[in-house]
């Protein structure tokens with residue numbers, strides 16, 4: 001793992017608490033809902049493939065939403081979401097394994113577990129269809145990827161630059177997310193995706209992550225090659241700028257390529 005000296009203080013503290021969280025008693029055996037199939041269904045219906053994120057709060061959000069995660073997820077699916085991402089990180093994002101379990105029981109789309117998984121035992125906290133591994137924070141990416149696949153998980157490997165992309169490809173990642181947020185400064189720049197995307201092989205499923213808030217942002221990321229987009233804050237609307245209507249917020253983005261008004 002890289003030294004944590006160049007990371008934002010909140011990210012250092014997230015990693016410290018992640019390292020202290022234990023695993024689980026049993027090794028999971030997951031029967032996953034196919035992400036590939038879900039993406040094909042969205043494209044066939046003319047919906048932009050959006051992975052909508054249930055994120056009660058975050059170090060960069062203005063506020064907290066304590067709505068029932070399962071209800072939020074159902075509203076997101078009603079707004080056309082292709083998959084749901086659920087934070088399970090408890091100390092900085094207000095997430096939990098129970099929230100993910102409730103969401104997965106309430107919807108029939110694939111569910112991504114969003115957390116700071118650093119070692120094999122962390123994989124066994126809760127079943128999900130897709131699990132996130134962050135290239136920058138994982139020592140043995142190929143090993144953890146294999147351990148996740150052995151359990152049946154599909155795996156989203158997150159990168160932020162070309163060097164991390166190479167690491168992800170060498171490790172055999174098939175689904176790669178480019179995070180527009182820089183974890184050293186916590187700032188978002190959509191150019192990050194645009195600069196990394198051209199170097200991603202066509203057979204990789206490519207996801208643009210973070211900082212996507214408007215239909216124009218959606219179109220920009222799609223033009224740069226995104227197969228899907230991961231959106232949290234603009235849908236959760238922690239500050240309450242859109243009456244917190246998660247269904248409408250999701251629909252505005254899933255229809256961005258058909259409704260260009």
Ligand SMILES: O=P(O)(O)OC[C@@H](O)[C@@H](O)c1c[nH]c2ccccc12
Nearest residue numbers: 179209210211212230231232233234
């Ligand atoms: O809220 P945003 O800017 O739409 O971002 C969503 C998602 O990309 C972000 O929550 C995220 C991306 N990678 C992460 C890793 C851990 C925790 C959270 C994240």
